Amino acid sequence: MTRSAGNSCWIEGRTMRFSIHHATRFDFDQPSGHSIHDVRLTPKPASGQRIVSWRIDGPGKRSEWVDGHGNQVTTFSVAHQHEAVEIVVHGLYEYGGADQWLRYADTPSLPAPFWLRNAGLARHDASFDSLIDGLAERAADPAQRVAVLHELMERIAKRIAYKTGVSTVDTTAVEALARGAGVAQDDAHVFIACCRRLGVPARYVSGYLRNDDPDLHVGRTSHSWAEAWVPGLEWVGFDPANGISPRGDSLRVAVGLDYRDAAPVSGRRIGFGDAKMTVEASIRLVD
Template sequence: MRLTVSHRTHYAYDAPVPYGLQQIRLRPKSRPGQLVEDWNIDVAGGQVEVSFEDEHANTVDLVSFAPGQTEIEITCRGTVEVEDKAGVVGHQGGYVPMWLFQRSTALTKAGPLMQALLDKVTRGADDLDTLHALSAQILDHVPYSTDQAAADLTAEDVLNAGHGVCQDHAHVFITAARAMGYPARYVSGYLMMDDRVDQNASHAWAEAHVPTLGWVGFDISNGISPDARYVRVATGLDYRGAAPISGMRYGNAAEDMTVSLQVQQQ
């Protein structure tokens, strides 16, 4: 499937910003099952200082603000050919050792609520059955809801709230999978929705490493493994390591962010 993506993030500040710096992980890579035909990033109100690969082999653009800006806009557009591989990404590559994907982070630390969830998961005949059962149990226990969308909720926070968005589902799945002995990681990217073109946020899911297949994706919020509607962009141990945009700025200006996104089949 040939997908086109147009993603705009606009920041407005109520006072001039003397200095700001952002890390942008918004460049998908070609890999088995995903061919990036073209991809461009434009920055209004700043400039790309340098591009590099991080420890997860994500392409990162470091963007600086022009001094005194009250608006910054980052726009990426591109076309990606995606093949349906039933969520199978393949074996680990890059610079990170496999054991690191079993290490908990501040957002993915297991607690008593996680253990209670794990007690309800029925192990299947093989790893895939078990991980799909885990995904289903999470969605049943934590229904999808946009009532909260904070970026800093831990897996225990999400279980306590009893609802969450795709980012929350990914954190709960990652935490549970690691507790069950599977290396797991967070994935940020895009999903072509069946019922709309316009969206107000990118998407997130999780991947677990299965010995016979390598990395396999699980979109807990939708109860499926990623197919040809998904564009993988960045991976990390949790959201903080794969966030599309993160950074810092000087000054006390209040920030207002708006996002517009279109993902459609060409």
């Protein structure tokens, strides 16, 4: 069986290994006396996935904790004067399963209705009604929900062109829909907003997807998609930027109501001036 995204194919039954090098750097206009950076980049492998190796490197004092959404967080605290911070992830993961979508053994930390909250970057309003027209009755039927959400992805693809440089990490679903263009983060927020307006619990996923395949819409950073609640199946992934259900090459690291909850790296500092963030990620097939 194959999965298509453009000319890209997924070969079922073959063990595939992927390498990750992901660097996030902050350069400060003026030295900072203290900065703290929260890193949500510890993977949550699905059935059939295996983490071969994983390392997160960063400066200063390191601590580990779990946030309210069940994400593993690594915090780096630098308590001396500094002009830059760099956080780097090196990893290898592989997949050899045959599931039709990513399945997880972990127990949900929050009940499904929590993910109906109309808040944040995925907030919805009446501007989404034309996008979900005629879907509500079928979406309410668990037996039809997956098919309906695939149809929703198709509608989003027709309304929002994949285009870099037109949005930021603070762009809302309402803004992305009105603009009609965006990247994976925007597509995920619009999909989540539509799901919640239909009464379907949905959440934002931050993770990795190979970016060595020109037929996939993946930037030079980490990737974004969504998960929707389907009774009997629990959380099912949807990648509206690529029109697919994520498979074993998609590695989940964090979930949240929107990007801000699941941001790969977020921080705060004591000091003046601006901070410039640069991100470079390489996720490639190595076998």
